[in-house]
Amino acid sequence: MFKTWEEVQKYQEGVARILTNSIKLNRVSHSYIFEGPKGTRKKGVAIFFAKTLLCTDLKDLTPCNECHNCKRVDNLTHPNLFLIDPPGKTIKKEVISNLIQELAKASLEPGPRVYIVIDADRFNQSSANTLLKTMEEPGQEVYQILITENIHTLLSTIISRAETIHFLPVDRDLIKNHLMSLDVKETFASIISQYTSDIDTAEKLVKNKETEEIYLLVTEIFQNMLLKDQSSIISFLQAEKLLNTNENIDIFLNLLIFYQKDILTYKINYEDEIMFIDHKETITKLAKKINKYQAQEYLQEMLDLSMKLKYNINSQLAFNKLLMSLERGYKYATSSRSDTV
Numbered sequence: 001m002f003k004t005w006e007e008v009q010k011y012q013e014g015v016a017r018i019l020t021n022s023i024k025l026n027r028v029s030h031s032y033i034f035e036g037p038k039g040t041r042k043k044g045v046a047i048f049f050a051k052t053l054l055c056t057d058l059k060d061l062t063p064c065n066e067c068h069n070c071k072r073v074d075n076l077t078h079p080n081l082f083l084i085d086p087p088g089k090t091i092k093k094e095v096i097s098n099l100i101q102e103l104a105k106a107s108l109e110p111g112p113r114v115y116i117v118i119d120a121d122r123f124n125q126s127s128a129n130t131l132l133k134t135m136e137e138p139g140q141e142v143y144q145i146l147i148t149e150n151i152h153t154l155l156s157t158i159i160s161r162a163e164t165i166h167f168l169p170v171d172r173d174l175i176k177n178h179l180m181s182l183d184v185k186e187t188f189a190s191i192i193s194q195y196t197s198d199i200d201t202a203e204k205l206v207k208n209k210e211t212e213e214i215y216l217l218v219t220e221i222f223q224n225m226l227l228k229d230q231s232s233i234i235s236f237l238q239a240e241k242l243l244n245t246n247e248n249i250d251i252f253l254n255l256l257i258f259y260q261k262d263i264l265t266y267k268i269n270y271e272d273e274i275m276f277i278d279h280k281e282t283i284t285k286l287a288k289k290i291n292k293y294q295a296q297e298y299l300q301e302m303l304d305l306s307m308k309l310k311y312n313i314n315s316q317l318a319f320n321k322l323l324m325s326l327e328r329g330y331k332y333a334t335s336s337r338s339d340t341v
């Protein structure tokens with residue numbers, strides 16, 4: 001939960017500026033569309049904006065976070081705040097009709113009423129029409145925020161009646177720092193922030209034990225390439241249970257790609273840009289085992305594999321082949337080319 005506009009600004013500078021200006025100038029719109037990619041904090045900002053509208057002790061446009069209203073917004077228990085997020089692929093007409101009835105009820109407290117619709121692209125024709133009616137004549141203190149990743153699927157009549165606020169992808173360094181604030185180690189945080197630019201997914205991944213296990217597996221696979229009595233393929237085969245979902249296989253392959261990129265990065269003298277910082281020693285040793293072209297070839301093999309995996313191939317067989325090819329090069333340095341680079 002956001003506590004200040006400065007925090008919002010860190011993630012969404014433009015959004016914070018537009019919204020605070022509208023409050024300052026007393027030009028808050030009754031209808032907003034918060035539009036932008038997944039994981040850009042649209043919902044968090046919407047709730048914080050609602051808190052700003054409802055707080056009874058606003059200081060320099062910032063909610064006090066202490067009053068009864070602020071606390072109830074934080075707990076999502078304020079009777080004047082409606083979060084519309086029904087399960088399913090469509091938001092039905094009844095949901096909006098019910099909302100309109102609720103908004104008119106006397107049981108609400110005096111002051112602004114705010115409703116936030118999650119994934120507003122789920123409206124069908126009739127629910128969209130019902131919504132449009134309320135947009136044409138909003139109550140004086142009724143504010144609506146429609147959240148969507150696909151603004152183009154909203155009716156143009158809805159778009160034209162609302163003020164659209166664009167959310168931009170969150171900066172990778174911010175994601176990394178955010179993960180580190182959750183006690184995640186720097187290297188792991190850095191890798192995950194490269195894997196996804198969606199801050200919510202990143203947080204979910206680091207909280208899942210399996211993600212760290214995949215990370216450790218990838219580092220072990222590369223370490224084993226340096227040890228004559230250890231096998232990368234056996235490490236991979238032993239992780240069969242871990243790599244049993246498409247999601248985990250995708251993370252596994254991407255981390256292999258990042259590691260191989262690091263080896264190539266080292267080879268072309270961009271040491272500072274290495275992602276697996278904790279494994280620099282292994283990366284240096286591996287980089288010395290092969291030449292630049294081989295490093296590029298391995299990377300290409302991995303990228304090709306990520307394309308092939310989309311076509312339902314036998315992933316275990318494909319990874320076996322890839323790892324055998326890597327072991328030949330790193331472990332036994334059986335390259336047809338001499339290391340001239």
Ligand SMILES: [Zn+2]
Binds near residue numbers: 055069070
């Ligand atoms: Zn307050």
